Amino acid sequence: MRDPDALLEVRGLKKAFGGVVALRGIDLTLERRQIIGLVGDNGAGKSTLIKIISGVYPPDEGEIQYEGKPIRFSSPMEARGVGIETVYQHLALIPQMSILRNFFLGKEMLRRIGPFGFMDFNDMRGICKEALEGLGIRVRCLDEDVSFLSGGERQAVAIARALHFGAKLLILDEPTAALSVRETETVLNYIIEARNRGLAVIFITHSLHQVYPVADRLVILEHGRKIGDFKRDEVALEDLTGIIRGTQTKDSS
Numbered sequence: 001m002r003d004p005d006a007l008l009e010v011r012g013l014k015k016a017f018g019g020v021v022a023l024r025g026i027d028l029t030l031e032r033r034q035i036i037g038l039v040g041d042n043g044a045g046k047s048t049l050i051k052i053i054s055g056v057y058p059p060d061e062g063e064i065q066y067e068g069k070p071i072r073f074s075s076p077m078e079a080r081g082v083g084i085e086t087v088y089q090h091l092a093l094i095p096q097m098s099i100l101r102n103f104f105l106g107k108e109m110l111r112r113i114g115p116f117g118f119m120d121f122n123d124m125r126g127i128c129k130e131a132l133e134g135l136g137i138r139v140r141c142l143d144e145d146v147s148f149l150s151g152g153e154r155q156a157v158a159i160a161r162a163l164h165f166g167a168k169l170l171i172l173d174e175p176t177a178a179l180s181v182r183e184t185e186t187v188l189n190y191i192i193e194a195r196n197r198g199l200a201v202i203f204i205t206h207s208l209h210q211v212y213p214v215a216d217r218l219v220i221l222e223h224g225r226k227i228g229d230f231k232r233d234e235v236a237l238e239d240l241t242g243i244i245r246g247t248q249t250k251d252s253s
């Protein structure tokens, strides 16, 4: 693989579920400090692609290089361990737990006293507050259950958590699908902030209009194939809309 700036390179990725070929021949290069908008109709293969990258499924064929080394994850935990964090629309946080507990889920800070480890809530509180405020997120109380937060606030906490724990690649699968226009704008600003801090971001959405202004690159999937891969500066929104509309006309004919 060639690109020295690449954080992630996938080559020739294929994945089928029974008789359904969800992805075929997918090549993708993702650089650090880059936002990729991954767009395409329902069933195009977007979620399958990022699930392979984040260790949920193994590919049937193809290879993945991350930080210049070939990788083959056997679980999402392994992908998280090397800095690949995925935020799903619904599963971003556990609603019945506090903001604080969610922030540190699986990464609680222990203070050792003799043979026992105690969670150090004071330190955790300070760190969580700082991480949220660093992104401009204001929450009323860290002990409040996440179920009281709006959809946008939940995404914000999940993004702040990923940033704090050193993610290098942040993947968001339709994070704004259930959000109001204003909340969507706020989440998009967090994504730009993540990029400005050096992360690579894959942002999946149905809405080309939403992702076009913030993306550095736009990748279009259709029926499991990549049918477009453009630098944002080199392609007009209308041209992309045309490509996507073309596939939809083909579908309905």
Ligand SMILES: Nc1ncnc2c1ncn2[C@@H]1O[C@H](COP(=O)(O)OP(=O)(O)O)[C@@H](O)[C@H]1O
Binding pocket: 017, 020, 021, 022, 040, 041, 042, 043, 044, 045, 046, 047, 048, 049
């Ligand atoms: N776990 C699965 N089992 C069987 N088929 C699946 C599974 N996941 C996805 N598919 C199929 O693969 C195709 C791509 O799905 P998906 O990646 O979810 O698309 P998208 O996220 O773009 O809507 C669809 O035809 C879908 O039905």
Ligand SMILES: [Mg+2]
Binding pocket: 046, 047, 048
């Ligand atoms: Mg999907």
